[in-house]
Amino acid sequence: MNNTLDKAKKGTYITVISLPQGLLKVQLIRLGITEGSKVYCLERLPGGTVVLQKSRQEIAIGYDLAKKIIIAN
Amino acid sequence: MKSDTIINKFHNDCHSHLDVKEVLGSSKGTNKVVLAGNPNVGKSLFFNYLSGMYVDVSNFPGTTISITKGTYKDYEIFDTPGVYGVSSFNDEEKVARDIILSGDIVLNVVNALHLERDLFLTMQLIEMGKKVTVFLNFSDEVKKRKLKIDVKRLSELLGVEVIETSAVTKAGFDKVEYAIENAREGNQSPELHHLLHNTLDRVGTQAEALIILEGDEFIAEKHGIPPGTADQREAIYINRRNTVNEIVSEVEFEDSKKGEFFNKLGRMSVNPVTGLPILAVVLVIVYFFIGDFISQRVVKYTENTLGKGEFEYHVKSFVGKYTPVDITVDIQDDNGNPISTKDFSFPHGLNSDVQKAAEFKKISAPHGTSTSFEFQNPFVKLFFGEFGIITMTITYLLFLLLPLVAAFYFVMALLEDSGYLPRLATMLDRSLNKLGLNGRAVIPLILGFGCVTMATITTRLLGTEREKTIVTAILQFVIPCSAQLAVIAVLMSMAGAVPFTIYVITILTVLIVLSTLLNRFLPGESSPLLIDLPAMRLPRLDNIFKKMFYRTYGFMKEASFWFFVGALAVGIMELTGLLTVWQDILEPFTTMWLKLPKEAANAFVMGMVRRDFGAAGLFHLTLSPMQITVAITTITLFVPCIASFVIMLKERGWKQGLIIWSGTWFFAFLVGGIIAQIFV
Numbered sequence: 004m005n006n007t008l009d010k011a012k013k014g015t016y017i018t019v020i021s022l023p024q025g026l027l028k029v030q031l032i033r034l035g036i037t038e039g040s041k042v043y044c045l046e047r048l049p050g051g052t053v054v055l056q057k058s059r060q061e062i063a064i065g066y067d068l069a070k071k072i073i074i075a076n
Numbered sequence: 077m078k079s080d081t082i083i084n085k086f087h088n089d090c091h092s093h094l095d096v097k098e099v100l101g102s103s104k105g106t107n108k109v110v111l112a113g114n115p116n117v118g119k120s121l122f123f124n125y126l127s128g129m130y131v132d133v134s135n136f137p138g139t140t141i142s143i144t145k146g147t148y149k150d151y152e153i154f155d156t157p158g159v160y161g162v163s164s165f166n167d168e169e170k171v172a173r174d175i176i177l178s179g180d181i182v183l184n185v186v187n188a189l190h191l192e193r194d195l196f197l198t199m200q201l202i203e204m205g206k207k208v209t210v211f212l213n214f215s216d217e218v219k220k221r222k223l224k225i226d227v228k229r230l231s232e233l234l235g236v237e238v239i240e241t242s243a244v245t246k247a248g249f250d251k252v253e254y255a256i257e258n259a260r261e262g263n264q265s266p267e268l269h270h271l272l273h274n275t276l277d278r279v280g281t282q283a284e285a286l287i288i289l290e291g292d293e294f295i296a297e298k299h300g301i302p303p304g305t306a307d308q309r310e311a312i313y314i315n316r317r318n319t320v321n322e323i324v325s326e327v328e329f330e331d332s333k334k335g336e337f338f339n340k341l342g343r344m345s346v347n348p349v350t351g352l353p354i355l356a357v358v359l360v361i362v363y364f365f366i367g368d369f370i371s372q373r374v375v376k377y378t379e380n381t382l383g384k385g386e387f388e389y390h391v392k393s394f395v396g397k398y399t400p401v402d403i404t405v406d407i408q409d410d411n412g413n414p415i416s417t418k419d420f421s422f423p424h425g426l427n428s429d430v431q432k433a434a435e436f437k438k439i440s441a442p443h444g445t446s447t448s449f450e451f452q453n454p455f456v457k458l459f460f461g462e463f464g465i466i467t468m469t470i471t472y473l474l475f476l477l478l479p480l481v482a483a484f485y486f487v488m489a490l491l492e493d494s495g496y497l498p499r500l501a502t503m504l505d506r507s508l509n510k511l512g513l514n515g516r517a518v519i520p521l522i523l524g525f526g527c528v529t530m531a532t533i534t535t536r537l538l539g540t541e542r543e544k545t546i547v548t549a550i551l552q553f554v555i556p557c558s559a560q561l562a563v564i565a566v567l568m569s570m571a572g573a574v575p576f577t578i579y580v581i582t583i584l585t586v587l588i589v590l591s592t593l594l595n596r597f598l599p600g601e602s603s604p605l606l607i608d609l610p611a612m613r614l615p616r617l618d619n620i621f622k623k624m625f626y627r628t629y630g631f632m633k634e635a636s637f638w639f640f641v642g643a644l645a646v647g648i649m650e651l652t653g654l655l656t657v658w659q660d661i662l663e664p665f666t667t668m669w670l671k672l673p674k675e676a677a678n679a680f681v682m683g684m685v686r687r688d689f690g691a692a693g694l695f696h697l698t699l700s701p702m703q704i705t706v707a708i709t710t711i712t713l714f715v716p717c718i719a720s721f722v723i724m725l726k727e728r729g730w731k732q733g734l735i736i737w738s739g740t741w742f743f744a745f746l747v748g749g750i751i752a753q754i755f756v
Contacts, residue, residue: 061609
């Protein structure tokens, strides 16, 4: 089921389906988040800020960006 | 630069591949073995072990970089400069690239402690289609640090032999022959082959095809085809980086329980349920360190004893030797209460009346005295008077601001290096979104409580102009700097709980109204939060001090000049009587609208010089608790000190700076007045 990242469940693995275009996409890829990559949702704060974990790296993504990222869980 | 041109010329004129082959001595029948690795991985120890007696050192064509060649049994062994990847960013890389391209077998030396860094090159060598064996060096260090590396799994994932070695104990060195004989092509992704297909058809070797696709102009030119685009290179690099990260996460384990504790702490500080109490603890510790220890004890000593008591006293007595001056010496008891006052007048300077000067020195020298100088000459006053450009500004910069700013940068570095700050930014992100900001804005906002000028400079780290404007406005309007906080705290404790509550609610309301308005009406969009959270750990003190030192130095270097400019401006205003004009203009507003005594107008005008002067000016007035509330609210919202005003003009431009500055005048009197009309 497809969803946006801000609605990801804490403590689950999710697959990134699509990222917003532009500079933010390049930044996300540099941090290791690519379309198709499987990541762990480490934390989902009230309001929709999300902390993702990929291998040992943790990445925080604000609500405004998270709602533009489409995921499958 | 010079060798770059040489190598360019060399490539263009002489057809590099021919010469390279000559130097690299591609004799038939022998296999060429290349040692490759990142800088400082112990490569040369392997080379020395392998090559034994016969070593041939020659300069690489067109460069001053020497290459070493030796022989081991039937093999020719080549050493290469240490590089992080095969490309041509600098001469070392170009040399390493050419040697690696010409080799058959690559022995890749890897620092086991930096797998994430080193395996990037390993992966590239494998993707080039080279026969590779990996020496996992520093294996003794790995054991010492309680790291665990699954060597068998690493070998499976890479598809090549991985041999644990230690350059110190020479462990694993006996396996070098095995390593050479068993070198083989590693695991390459099918996508890569697909990607390389077209280029491979035209170039012939997979290694060169990959390097061309990664945008190497020299090798591309050699084959007369265009190099890959920046996008292509990025895609390949990203892919490789991901592969490396996955491999590392699968083969490397940390045994230490300490890491687990910090991981847990890190997670707890992001989640508001546990994060807010953690923040409270952090704030209390920071308050005791900065609010109590630094700004009360340390600054009291540096500013009063060193700054005023020593520096200003000596400078002023020296200047007083040559110019008319009236001096007042207040003698105080141990608690700072005045005992007696002694006045001196030197109409022709101290030098003209040696006897009186000696008496003055005798009375003013012991501790527990406070001396004030009143110079007659306006220009002397401008430079050495109470608000003198030299006296006041230097005391302010060196003896008040410096310890404070250093302490703030110390705490910031501590929070940053421990990994806490990015987690705090994450926790507060959503709340700051409501102000049109993202979590990163927490850094300048916290710094504002130390020094608004320092915080205004720090707004540079924010993503968009829009966010910089919002944060600057918040800083100038509602954030009281530490100099002011101390005075506010004292006055508030005199006023009581109800006025305090009114004050806090008023300031918070202004904050919310202000940022909501800016967020609504400023064009554009603020950038979303996107940060990586480094592992939580105990920070290294030497790093903390290094950061503190560089940042403090940077701030002092950048801001000091503007403090002098600000002091000069105020000095001239005082000299020309403009300051009194301001006071006269403000007087009716102060008495009628704010319902304060007319002397409070002085406090507001002095607040333009240094914010704490403004607040401190209120000490001498007899005010009711509600009047204190009005005065403190107005002073908090009122214009920032002249230095942060000038820095703001520099950072945000004249137009925006002046709008914010005038806005603080308007809001301060508007809000202060409303409270006065309701409560006083």
